Amino acid sequence: MKNLLTCVLATSLAFAPSPDLRAQDNYPNKIIRLVVPYSAGGTGDQIGRLVGDKLGELLGQRVLIDNKGGAGGNIGAEAAVRSPADGYTLVMAATSLASNPALLKKMSFDPVKDLVPVSQCCGVPMVVVVNPALPIRNISELVAYAKAKPGRLTFASSGIGTSSHLAAELFKLLAGTDMTHVPYKADSQALPDLLSGNVDLMFMFQTSALPQVRAGKLRALAVSTAKRSPAAPELPTVAEAGVAGYDFNGWFGLFAPAGTPKAVIDVLAAASVKAVHSPDLQRKLIDQGFVPVAPDTPAQFALFFQNEAAKWVRVARDAKLQAID
Incomplete structure (x- = not known):
């Protein structure tokens, strides 16, 4: 840093x-x-x-x-x-x-x-976060789960066309998966449902995601950028974790x-x-x-x-x- x-x-x-x-x-x-x-x-x-x-x-x-x-x-x-x-x-x-x-x-x-x-x-950078109740601990498991159960996984966003929506859509395209979009009006509205398990995952700005991850309330899988984030160097990039070419x-x-x-x-x-x-x-x-x-x-x-x-x-x-x- x-x-x-x-x-x-x-x-x-x-x-x-x-x-x-x-x-x-x-x-x-x-x-x-x-x-x-x-x-x-x-x-x-x-x-x-x-x-x-x-x-x-x-x-x-x-x-x-x-x-x-x-x-x-x-x-x-x-x-x-x-x-x-x-x-x-x-x-x-x-x-x-x-x-x-x-x-x-x-x-x-x-x-x-x-x-x-x-x-x-x-x-x-954005962080791919999931509710800890899900049996998903890395990007490879996320892709496998999504492919085994098309449309079953739900991802939250802060609204249609927002960064959290676009990052997930780009992931779906490159990973060849099908997940269901649940748009909210703001991160503050999406977060409670993500924490309670009403939605499964979210591509969330690290400014909002990392405090929840470090408190043990969400599980982080990867960061969205081409290079690892200095704020969370322990997290692999989505591309490193198996989705080639991903960079958001x-x-x-x-x-x-x-x-x-x-x-x-x-x-x-x-x-x-x-x-x-x-x-x-x-x-x-x-x-x-x-x-x-x-x-x-x-x-x-x-x-x-x-x-x-x-x-x-x-x-x-x-x-x-x-x-x-």
Whole structure:
């Protein structure tokens, strides 16, 4: 963990933004609203508040968190889209922003056209967790059980199109298994049913999963990313455990409404990079299970986001996921 922190901090110094974090028109000169399109207390809310507090400190203006959960993040994202493109409304979006167009029959906005990527903030590995009552102790046993009893295993998610849903669908596709999806509105609603055994398993952000695992309430099988997580190095990756090619890394990043002036986007991007790679926020992020990303530009994040959107179109097609209303 110490080596990871040292490495990331060294990288951030090489890309450190200019000390001037204000646009020529004296932006920002009032409160900035950061829409978090997820429920209070969840993983998205955690990263939104951590980054928002540091952004406010660097920009000299308060960043007000506005939780607008629901519809896999679409309700909050749409609220940002419909806001003035003046730099005073941002949204802390996640993987679902890229995947929803591939999973929903209709969307009232186009994430690629109607939002401007500002900066990616962090990745969040997911952990495959099962209720301890299940006779499943590793990924190989999970695959064997699911194949022996098609559709019998139930997996929870925090909503259709969310990272917990997508991670499981990708697993089903690559492992050749059939499991039944049980969507909830938030992790906080799914967790009690998972702990009680009403649902069998979940692909859960490690920020939420590891405390339950360490308390003995859930059993961890593997992490979703291509490399082992520094927060739980004892856990194999899903690919190591037998599902070749599996790699899912949830991500979070800042977006602004399309039409926001480039000078303002540049200020926000520089502040975001400086915030995420500041020593104090780095420690908080890593301690809570987040993985800060290398500094990027709005153009680099835009390319990443476009590739993510295209990827989920392919996954939805290959997995034969039925578009929902």
